[in-house]
Amino acid sequence: MSEQQSALFPTYARFPITLVKGEGSRLWDDKGNEYLDFASGLAVTNLGHVPEQVKNKLVEQLGELWHVSNLFHIPNQEKLAQLLVQNSCADAVFFCNSGAEANEAAIKLARRYNAKVLGKQRYEIITFHTSFHGRTLATLTATGQDKVKEGFHPLPEGFVYAPYNDADALKSFVTDKTCAIMLELVQGEGGVNPADPAFVQEVVRLCKEHDLLLIIDEIQTGMGRTGKLFAYEHYGIEPDIFTLAKGLASGFPIGAMLGKAKLREAFSAGSHGSTFGGTPIATAAGIATVETMVQDKVPERAAEMGDYFFAELKAKLSGNPLVKQIRGRGLLIGIECTLPASELVPAIHEAGLLVTAAGPNVIRLLPNLLVTREDADKGIALIASVLAQKAAASVQ
Numbered sequence: 001m002s003e004q005q006s007a008l009f010p011t012y013a014r015f016p017i018t019l020v021k022g023e024g025s026r027l028w029d030d031k032g033n034e035y036l037d038f039a040s041g042l043a044v045t046n047l048g049h050v051p052e053q054v055k056n057k058l059v060e061q062l063g064e065l066w067h068v069s070n071l072f073h074i075p076n077q078e079k080l081a082q083l084l085v086q087n088s089c090a091d092a093v094f095f096c097n098s099g100a101e102a103n104e105a106a107i108k109l110a111r112r113y114n115a116k117v118l119g120k121q122r123y124e125i126i127t128f129h130t131s132f133h134g135r136t137l138a139t140l141t142a143t144g145q146d147k148v149k150e151g152f153h154p155l156p157e158g159f160v161y162a163p164y165n166d167a168d169a170l171k172s173f174v175t176d177k178t179c180a181i182m183l184e185l186v187q188g189e190g191g192v193n194p195a196d197p198a199f200v201q202e203v204v205r206l207c208k209e210h211d212l213l214l215i216i217d218e219i220q221t222g223m224g225r226t227g228k229l230f231a232y233e234h235y236g237i238e239p240d241i242f243t244l245a246k247g248l249a250s251g252f253p254i255g256a257m258l259g260k261a262k263l264r265e266a267f268s269a270g271s272h273g274s275t276f277g278g279t280p281i282a283t284a285a286g287i288a289t290v291e292t293m294v295q296d297k298v299p300e301r302a303a304e305m306g307d308y309f310f311a312e313l314k315a316k317l318s319g320n321p322l323v324k325q326i327r328g329r330g331l332l333i334g335i336e337c338t339l340p341a342s343e344l345v346p347a348i349h350e351a352g353l354l355v356t357a358a359g360p361n362v363i364r365l366l367p368n369l370l371v372t373r374e375d376a377d378k379g380i381a382l383i384a385s386v387l388a389q390k391a392a393a394s395v396q
């Protein structure tokens, strides 16, 4: 359907593909074409499309109860929170409906903890260049990219932007107004940029020294994506706050903000809320997702498959002059190219593999975490052949 006929706001530059059915690593379009999916709905369908355990739990819940509001106790919400707390460094969870809302909650909690618990007039949050934290006014302001801010001024105060992976520069950004540092441990949208361990240690050191809250945005890196249930585990650190959304309920909308016990009192009754946050249905999908991930050791699988992908991609793409660097962690993989991703990604789609771009020149691979070696080989071969054709065409 052309944009003229569409009744939707044209906020998305959509690919000319209409997907109507999915199963595991496969998607089919409205013409019956089959695709291998290395996009996973932007790191959402981490267990593949329509995973059996989650589907069964959802169908069961759909017959019981959909919505009651947070004026009442919701057993599924409590259970999902317990599961997350048992499997992370956090002690308490707030549920919402998206990543931006989870980060919005984190920003509000950081400010309120400083104001109400510490009694300090501090509200500034340090974030990083090329970060991505969402599209609400506060979270687009937190985002270290100008393109998401154009036309939306005036923006909320209280955000400063430091260079990513620059441990030496960081301390000069801390002032007596700073209350928190917020970062992604692999920048997703910004180009698949992993955080250096030395940089992360400096972030943690500064947080300790100045009593700042460490907020990790795990919306893309969480739920097994990087080969651990949460990416902070790779660094041996414990954030005060971290946020989840994308992979948390296998495609059912949900967001979560998780924090340490000392933060509980800052979010007292009436301080924050959401009508839909943590409905019986959304949290049913979340419970089935987390239980499956823990029982089936899905993050470990992602780590192994990630190693396989990196080895194979390096082997199959080495020598291609268009490929500058292959980077990432686990199954969050970026192939930085010398050509714009906007030219390469559609060519890969035409070959039957769905991938996305991240930043101007990076092809981002986000296979589901249960992807088989056979499908990994197939997808990597398709990428190698498209990039070989593009390289041959560009020297002519």
Ligand SMILES: *Cc1c(COP(=O)(O)O)cnc(C)c1O
Binding pocket: 098, 099, 100, 101, 103, 132, 133, 134, 135, 184, 188, 189, 217, 218, 219, 220, 221, 245, 246
């Ligand atoms: C996708 C994403 C968000 C925003 O999530 P929405 O659900 O689109 O609001 C925030 N932070 C990171 C790191 C993301 O990848």
